[in-house]
Amino acid sequence: MNDISNRNPEFLGNSAQGGSSLEAYIKTLSPETIAKLSQPDLDVVRVMEHDIIGMLGSLPNEHFNTTITTSRENLGRLLASAMMSGYFLNNAQQRLKLEKTLQATQQYSDDD
Structure with missing residues (x-):
């Protein structure tokens, strides 16, 4: 090693x-x-989509024509919230990968 x-x-x-x-x-x-x-990682994208749909409403597009009206300030807050969630999820995903790598390394060194 x-x-x-x-x-x-x-x-x-x-x-x-x-x-x-x-x-x-x-x-x-x-x-x-x-x-x-x-x-972006596909898992992060899926979670972000789920979060944004949850914030805006989850009516299926094929059955409803939904229009959302908001102010510029509220749209900015939504964008900031989505960005912060994205950074958090990306960091969590990177940490998970790192922990898995460290576990694999630990198991490899224990086998020696």
Whole structure:
């Protein structure tokens, strides 16, 4: 097994110098990785659709012609709420993947 505990990627050193480690990390990513990270996960999209339908009402389109009237301020709040929910769900999904990866790594190291 490789010991990576003493490795220090370049982007981790910038936070001590007053820079943003997140910004430095993003600059190290390839365009392909950035494009992949920019695409929403299908599970997140489904949950977002469900949440927005729940907020607006869930009448089926094929049977009802629904019109929603709101103010610009309320529409802005709805958008902000949807964006925050999306960020939360995306972070939760990433954490789930990380935890699964860590569990698999732990099981692999226990087998050695």
